[in-house]
Amino acid sequence: xxxxIEAPIETVSEENDSLMTTGPDFASHPEAFxxxxxxxxxxxxxxxxxxxxxxxxxxADVKSLSIAPYxxxxxxxxxxxxxxxxxxxxxxxxxxxxxxxxxxLLARDIYNDTLRAKGVLWLPMEQAIxxxxxxxxxxxxxxxxxxxxxxxxxxxxxxxxxxxxxxxPRGVEIALPVETFHxxxxxxxxxxxxxxxxxxxxxxxxxxxYFQSAGDDAGFACGVNDIVVGNGARVTYVAxxxxxxxxxxxxxxxTTVARDASALALRLNLGGSRVxxxxxxRLRGPGGRSDMLSVSAAEDDQxxxxxTLQIHEAPNTSSDLLYKNSLNDKARTIFTGLIRVDxxxxxxxxxxxxxxxxxxxxxxxxxxxxxxxxxxxVRCTHGATSxxxxxxxxxxxxxxxxxxxxxxQLVTFGFxxxxxxxxxxxxxxxxxxELLHGKLG
Amino acid sequence: xxxxxxxxxxxxKQIDIDRTAGNFSYPEQHTFDAGTGLSxxxxxxxxxxxxxxxxxxxxxxxxxxxxxxxxxxxxxxSHDLENIIFQNIRYYLANGQKPTRSWEEVPDDVKKTFxxxxxxxxxxxxxxxxxAQFDSEAVYxxxxxxxxxxxxxxxxxxxxxxxxxxxxxxxxGKVIPTGDNKFSALNSAVFSGGSFIYVPPGVKVKHPLQAxxxxxxxxFGQFERTLIIADEGSEVMYMEGCTAPKFETAxxxxxxVELVAMKGAKLQYVTVxxxxxxxxxxxxxxxxxxxxxxxKWIDCNxxxxxxxxxxxxxxxxxxxxGEVISIALASDGQHQDTGAKMIHAADETTSNIVSKSISVxxxxxxxxxxxHIPKHLKGCKNNTECDALLINSTARTDTYPAITVRGxxxxxxxxASVSQISAEQIFYMQQRGLTEAQAMxxxxxxxxxxxxxxxxxxYSVELKRLIDLEMEGSVG
Numbered sequence: 001x002x003x004x005i006e007a008p009i010e011t012v013s014e015e016n017d018s019l020m021t022t023g024p025d026f027a028s029h030p031e032a033f034x035x036x037x038x039x040x041x042x043x044x045x046x047x048x049x050x051x052x053x054x055x056x057x058x059x060a061d062v063k064s065l066s067i068a069p070y071x072x073x074x075x076x077x078x079x080x081x082x083x084x085x086x087x088x089x090x091x092x093x094x095x096x097x098x099x100x101x102x103x104x105l106l107a108r109d110i111y112n113d114t115l116r117a118k119g120v121l122w123l124p125m126e127q128a129i130x131x132x133x134x135x136x137x138x139x140x141x142x143x144x145x146x147x148x149x150x151x152x153x154x155x156x157x158x159x160x161x162x163x164x165x166x167x168x169p170r171g172v173e174i175a176l177p178v179e180t181f182h183x184x185x186x187x188x189x190x191x192x193x194x195x196x197x198x199x200x201x202x203x204x205x206x207x208x209x210y211f212q213s214a215g216d217d218a219g220f221a222c223g224v225n226d227i228v229v230g231n232g233a234r235v236t237y238v239a240x241x242x243x244x245x246x247x248x249x250x251x252x253x254x255t256t257v258a259r260d261a262s263a264l265a266l267r268l269n270l271g272g273s274r275v276x277x278x279x280x281x282r283l284r285g286p287g288g289r290s291d292m293l294s295v296s297a298a299e300d301d302q303x304x305x306x307x308t309l310q311i312h313e314a315p316n317t318s319s320d321l322l323y324k325n326s327l328n329d330k331a332r333t334i335f336t337g338l339i340r341v342d343x344x345x346x347x348x349x350x351x352x353x354x355x356x357x358x359x360x361x362x363x364x365x366x367x368x369x370x371x372x373x374x375x376x377x378v379r380c381t382h383g384a385t386s387x388x389x390x391x392x393x394x395x396x397x398x399x400x401x402x403x404x405x406x407x408x409q410l411v412t413f414g415f416x417x418x419x420x421x422x423x424x425x426x427x428x429x430x431x432x433x434e435l436l437h438g439k440l441g
Numbered sequence: 442x443x444x445x446x447x448x449x450x451x452x453x454k455q456i457d458i459d460r461t462a463g464n465f466s467y468p469e470q471h472t473f474d475a476g477t478g479l480s481x482x483x484x485x486x487x488x489x490x491x492x493x494x495x496x497x498x499x500x501x502x503x504x505x506x507x508x509x510x511x512x513x514x515x516x517x518x519s520h521d522l523e524n525i526i527f528q529n530i531r532y533y534l535a536n537g538q539k540p541t542r543s544w545e546e547v548p549d550d551v552k553k554t555f556x557x558x559x560x561x562x563x564x565x566x567x568x569x570x571x572x573a574q575f576d577s578e579a580v581y582x583x584x585x586x587x588x589x590x591x592x593x594x595x596x597x598x599x600x601x602x603x604x605x606x607x608x609x610x611x612x613x614g615k616v617i618p619t620g621d622n623k624f625s626a627l628n629s630a631v632f633s634g635g636s637f638i639y640v641p642p643g644v645k646v647k648h649p650l651q652a653x654x655x656x657x658x659x660x661f662g663q664f665e666r667t668l669i670i671a672d673e674g675s676e677v678m679y680m681e682g683c684t685a686p687k688f689e690t691a692x693x694x695x696x697x698v699e700l701v702a703m704k705g706a707k708l709q710y711v712t713v714x715x716x717x718x719x720x721x722x723x724x725x726x727x728x729x730x731x732x733x734x735x736x737k738w739i740d741c742n743x744x745x746x747x748x749x750x751x752x753x754x755x756x757x758x759x760x761x762x763g764e765v766i767s768i769a770l771a772s773d774g775q776h777q778d779t780g781a782k783m784i785h786a787a788d789e790t791t792s793n794i795v796s797k798s799i800s801v802x803x804x805x806x807x808x809x810x811x812x813h814i815p816k817h818l819k820g821c822k823n824n825t826e827c828d829a830l831l832i833n834s835t836a837r838t839d840t841y842p843a844i845t846v847r848g849x850x851x852x853x854x855x856x857a858s859v860s861q862i863s864a865e866q867i868f869y870m871q872q873r874g875l876t877e878a879q880a881m882x883x884x885x886x887x888x889x890x891x892x893x894x895x896x897x898x899x900y901s902v903e904l905k906r907l908i909d910l911e912m913e914g915s916v917g
Binding site for chain 2: 053054058059344358362363365366367369370371373374375377379380381385386387388389
């Protein structure tokens with residue numbers, strides 16, 4: 001009987017500032033950018049939601065993607081501000097930190113003179129959009145959303161105002177990492193953090209983003225990062241995703257690597273309820289290299305949905321992808337990756353590997369590593385493995401007096417730590433290990 | 442696929458030209474010919490000619506509706522599929538009706554390939570479509586008698602469903618349901634030809650069974666329907682196709698092959714596909730393996746314009762084992778979209794997929810795989826290896842595996858690599874006095890050697906010669 005009753009049509013009142021009903025309007029952005037945001041909003045509204053039959057959403061649970069319940073976040077009050085600033089702790093020695101809560105800047109602290117070096121621009125996105133129109137026009141979201149989330153990329157573009165803009169001029173090396181903290185606070189709140197790194201010729205920089213929730217409220221995050229690595233430059237980017245377990249999150253990455261440049265990106269996925277990661281690396285110049293790394297520790301009913309694309313556009317480029325997942329309880333992971341070698345991109349050396357460690361009978365790992373090769377003088381390999389903890393290792397640890405539970409944790413930790421060890425710099429590795437330990441218990 | 446042909450830029454086009462020049466004629470005898478186009482009337486016509494019982498007629502009609510309702514799978518598959526014009530296709534030619542043409546009309550390159558492969562004169566004429574009858578009747582009837590004594594049933598699809606419905610009806614359309622995909626639905630609507638085989642419990646068929654022996658029993662090939670049931674503890678090997686290029690005028694081939702291996706049975710299915718380069722070859726092949734049964738698909742694709750074929754095994758009983766050995770050779774203008782599916786549905790089931798592809802000229806080889814190990818199963822293992830070899834800079838290769846593993850008791854591993862022929866190897870062999878073409882074919886043969894060895898002897902010899910031929914054309 002009930003089947004015939006239609007679901008009530010949700011009515012949204014005017015004062016309810018729902019995401020789905022109103023477009024953006026940020027007075028601080030210049031008119032040209034506001035026009036771009038309005039166009040992005042139109043695009044967001046017109047694009048359909050992902051469907052189960054979309055190849056880019058294979059294995060995914062598209063039903064859980066509704067963003068209707070979320071609204072624009074409110075400004076956090078002073079008491080919360082102080083608490084969040086206190087909790088915004090990264091590695092011991094850094095060049096500087098920015099802290100955002102609900103897309104509003106709380107702090108911008110410089111700890112090291114390199115960030116004041118000639119020509120370095122380290123700005124909150126809002127200020128960069130207002131003051132650096134030329135660089136924004138050239139690099140901001142030029143090729144986003146190609147892996148299935150065009151709709152959400154458009155949403156981000158239309159709503160963006162927070163995040164880090166980091167421009168490192170030619171030859172400048174920023175030795176210590178730069179950190180950014182994003183906090184999401186309040187029931188139904190949403191944030192749109194952006195990170196834009198532009199490293200000019202032979203520049204060098206490391207940036208770490210931390211994504212966290214202030215409390216237990218359900219929230220929505222839709223972040224994009226653009227990393228532009230100029231000739232001979234080196235960029236390391238680390239994203240620590242630790243939203244609370246009621247958060248739906250999108251993180252879309254787009255990296256372009258020029259001649260003899262190298263990019264290394266690592267994602268640490270700890271939190272979130274449904275998390276969709278899309279990472280694209282474009283190797284544009286000969287000698288370019290991209291390392292794409294990810295560590296995901298999934299438990300309960302978390303779903304980590306990761307899509308990657310390695311595009312070799314120029315000859316003599318290399319890329320190396322390593323994604324490792326540990327899955328406990330009813331967790332699900334999805335990995336769909338593609339190495340694409342364009343015509344003429346000879347001497348490409350591309351590697352792609354996903355490894356799943358299944359810790360429970362209810363966990364499910366989906367892997368679809370792919371190759372599309374249009375050049376003949378190449379070396380491309382990919383691999384995918386899914387398996388469980390080696391009982392011999394557990395036995396060994398137990399025979400040394402380590403309890404079973406701890407033995408499992410150690411083996412899992414060791415499995416994931418292998419990826420973290422690929423990061424340059426011990427303090428950074430140490431920080432990620434601590435966070436991972438926290439999750440694995 | 443000789444040197445001359447490979448030098449031509451568009452193989453498919455060339456064959457199309459030959460086809461019109463040949464001016465083949467189909468005798469307009471409506472007792473034997475359903476005409477072109479596809480409708481419920483076509484289905485009725487086929488059912489009438491075959492004098493089929495109502496349940497088959499109904500099965501066909503339902504399948505046709507499913508076919509009409511399903512979209513082309515171009516959201517993941519090649520857009521080349523859109524070039525199939527269903528209304529221009531002839532869906533049924535009855536017994537013995539074959540296009541007629543003279544030996545002179547057969548393209549030189551096809552003749553030359555026959556020559557090089559060492560195909561007997563009589564067989565060449567049949568393969569080229571010059572003669573409708575290939576004298577294998579004697580072989581077939583001898584074989585039929587020997588098999589019949591053991592209780593083996595080896596008949597065509599029509600006969601199988603009519604005369605032995607108590608055996609075949611139970612599994613017909615069960616391994617591959619009509620709605621599995623658009624082309625299995627098409628086959629279900631218009632199927633004719635193919636082999637229905639039943640091997641009784643414990644019977645081990647010594648010699649491989651070949652569709653070849655039954656060729657003139659019924660017009661076969663276009664929408665063939667094969668169902669093989671190996672009962673408990675039996676063993677059988679079936680072979681279809683041949684390495685020689687089969688010169689075809691029908692541009693769409695869409696077969697459905699269902700295998701059932703009962704408890705402890707061993708079933709091997711060998712395919713060597715070498716349709717001419719104007720053919721769309723869209724085939725659905727799947728097996729069910731019961732407890733401790735073993736099913737092995739050996740699949741070799743050399744011909745056609747576009748082949749889409751992913752032999753699968755549903756591992757339904759404990760300790761069942763499935764294996765797919767796949768070789769694909771994609772030459773100029775060809776797209777070999779092949780792969781394998783392994784569905785684990787019981788404890789301790791194991792599966793193995795080994796795929797090797799070679800892309801030459803503008804050829805494109807694609808591996809698509811599916812491995813599914815659901816939860817609550819224990820001790821399931823899958824191993825997948827795909828290696829691709831690219832010969833020219835214009836060649837292309839893709840790999841799209843999809844692996845789902847649940848639970849802690851199972852494991853799967855997948856490895857794939859893409860490489861080119863080692864310049865050092867070629868240099869070494871040339872230095873020893875081999876020509877570049879010889880060196881190339883030696884190297885390519887080495888690449889597929891471990892798989893080719895699994896083929897019956899005469900097939901592997903012919904395969905080696907075919908690779909030699911391809912390499913001659915690709916150098917320089």
